[in-house]
Amino acid sequence: MMAASGAPVAARRGLLSGLTSHPSLREFEHDLLVFRRGWHSYMLSGLSQPFLYLLSMGIGLGLYVNRNGGAPGGVPYLNYIAPALLVTQAMMAASFESAWPIMGKIAWEKTYLAALNTPLGATSLLAGDMMWIAFRAVLLSVLFFVAILVFGAVSSPLAVLAIPVAVLTAMAFAAPIIAFTATQKTDQPFNMLFRFGITPLFLFSGTFFPIEKLPLFLQPLAWITPLYHGVSLARGFSLGQVDPLADLVHVAVLCGFAAAGLTAARITFRRRLEV
């Protein structure tokens, strides 16, 4: 669909009209219209990031790790971290997009306020932007997966399931964060959230090394964060190691975070926008 992005709106009228019969899809459509301007650079960075990570971590660092026996189970380090990086990239992007850009729509450019003067309500705006964040997570994850394939870092056909896992993980972060965003007056807390929340999770949720290597008291902490579950799930699929019961728990935790976040966001959006 994005391939036609450079074309005039009229050329894509039929497709978009078909897409948007429900009001909540109009905000998604708005984001799509904005995206038409910057999609080239977005796709380019979406494709170059995984190459850089896989090259430096997977190949570079991997050389050293593999010399010492590789990742747990003797798996090549590249294959070990590739699905984890895919999930964390989607999670980081979605977290960012539910913070600053949403704050802008609420408080800076106030485009939400303009939209609220139309038949759209706060819940339609929330739904539309969640769809948009999910859509971008799909784009990024597909690009990342392409890079992984280029590096030949998959051990199982199930690896492709890392894409939906990444999107679900992205939602498990985006939903609570967007709920939080709607309660904030300034963007100051976002810096704290990323510095002390998102970045540590990226580093310590089993992305680069198993959480069993963490100090014992920190391990339960990893368990209750959604990223650990996303990473474990994606890695399992990618390495072809499926454990139905554990995987079910992982999915349940991710869905739980997303659902709780959405419920909270519905409330905070209405409180913020319908006053």
Add this chain to the structure above:
Amino acid sequence: MAGRLPRLLTAGSVAPADRRYHRAVPDTRPPQDCVIHARGLTKRFGAFMAVDGVDFDVAPGEAFGFLGPNGAGKTSTMRMIGTVSPVTAGTLTVFGLDPAHNGARIRSRLGVVPQADTLDNELSVLENLLIYGRYFGLPWNESRRRAKELLDFVQLTERSGDQVEPLSGGMKRRLVIARALINEPEMLLLDEPTTGLDPQARHLLWDRLYRLKQRGVTLCLTTHYMDEAEQLCDRLVVMDKAKIVAEGSPRQLIEQYVTREVLELRFNRDEGEDGVAGAADDSSHIDHQLDGLAERIEQLPDRLLVYTADGDATAAAAFERGLRPASVLVRRSTLEDVFLRLTGRSLIE
């Protein structure tokens, strides 16, 4: 362009001038005949009373204004009418519908020009209109057709492909008005439409609003500019401290609350023996000297406003009594005088 908005045209024919109110709105008027019907309308934010039990009706095709200083409750009232802010207490119907249950239906028939421009800086001028049409459920081609007409109407066709950010304040305002018209609304809500604009931009905007009114669009606006209220409004209410303190046409309000003319007298303070204190003594002394010459005298920091039917005659009489003001000005009364009378302070402060 004028003939291309059919709904606006037909609505115009049902609102001849004689249907407008000339006195306080009777409570008996059925709400479904009014575009807006409010009784005891109240908005509270926690302990803060923003709108305190106001009553007003707006008839189809009317240009109705809320006049008042900042913080009087104008914007809160407008947001309740626009169904984006829930009513705390009282009755409100818009197009005969209840905002609490029919918000989306009401909004689909409204055009809103908020105080802040709320334009999307990431989209072009044309795209801002296009997507807004989509928000109202218009097909792309219809949205595009209307957007182009409206850009023409607000004289922005040449900027249609440009980004929004570099536009001047007046252009942004016109774009917001065009945006508010994309759904061919029956009523336009304008919250301080010309605040911060230069005189040229204000007059162009007033002209466009006047044309819309001619086509039968109901206008409901807030302003703290007297000249704007006199230019645009058939009828207005003056709000102060969350309440409506007066209601009528601009002319009626002037007749009711002030005299036909105002004599402005300026005295040179430096001539007083003790400076400012002396001047204060002087003015009470002057007040006394003007006894019986005027209906009412308003003392401002820099001048006296003498309310009288005949300013020239009063000025001559004051001279006869030996008053020697530094400057004399006779002018017709304006809404600003009404406001001074009603609230005891200058409006734009």
